[in-house]
Structures are given as C-alpha cells and as structure tokens.
Amino acid sequence: IQKILNIIREKEVIEIVVGLPKHMNNTLGEKAQAVLAFIDLIKKHVNIPVNTIDERLSTLRAHKAMLEGDLSRKKRKDRVDMIAAQLILQGYLDRIKK
Incomplete structure (x- = not known):
C-alpha cells in the first residue's frame, strides 16, 4: 500500500x-x-x-480489441491487463460524462 x-x-x-x-x-x-x-x-x-x-468482461473485451488490432499472441499476453485497465477507466469516464 x-x-x-x-x-x-x-x-x-x-x-x-x-x-x-x-x-x-x-x-x-x-x-x-x-x-x-x-x-x-x-x-x-x-x-x-x-x-x-x-x-x-473487461479482460474479454481487451482480448477482443487486441485480436482486432492483429497483435501477436505474445503481445496480447503481455498487454491484456493494461488494455483491460484502460477499458475500465474509459468506462468510468464515459459514465461521469452522462
């Protein structure tokens, strides 16, 4: 902490x-x-x-986004948590905009 x-x-x-x-x-x-x-x-x-x-489903969405971006399996494995975190933050930002 x-x-x-x-x-x-x-x-x-x-x-x-x-x-x-x-x-x-x-x-x-x-x-x-x-x-x-x-x-x-x-x-x-x-x-x-x-x-x-x-x-x-943030990890699932991250995998899907990376597949659409045509990233290699190794790069997907290395980046999935980072992409999921970005999706979570974007979801929050979208929510507070409303």
Whole structure:
C-alpha cells in the first residue's frame, strides 16, 4: 500500500478509479470483498474520492480489441491487463460524462 500512497502523493492524484470484479449475476464475491477492503484501507490514508466501476468482461473485451488490432499472441499476453485497465477507466469516464 505504501507504494500506491507514494504515487498518489507524488503525482498529486485527485481521484482514484478501481475496477470491481462482480459476478455475472451482479453479486460480490471474495475478490470483490478484497477490493472493497483495499479501498477502505486507501481511504484511511488519503482524502480523495475512490470510485469503483464494474470490471466484468473487461479482460474479454481487451482480448477482443487486441485480436482486432492483429497483435501477436505474445503481445496480447503481455498487454491484456493494461488494455483491460484502460477499458475500465474509459468506462468510468464515459459514465461521469452522462
């Protein structure tokens, strides 16, 4: 957590967006509970908004986007989490625009 807190302070972060891994039936499982506990921990150390966004199917969408971009299997494997994170953030930005 200390590394994250250092980044928040160094980069003067004003808001945090966290993907929430919900089940397909919209319930929260163990991973989602762990994410919520992590968010609570962060909130104890910083006074900025921490928002969640549903991350269901983000990895699948990332794989699809990379296939459409004709990336090699190795590059897809190396970049899937980064692309999924970008999709999660874009989803949040689209949501707050409305």
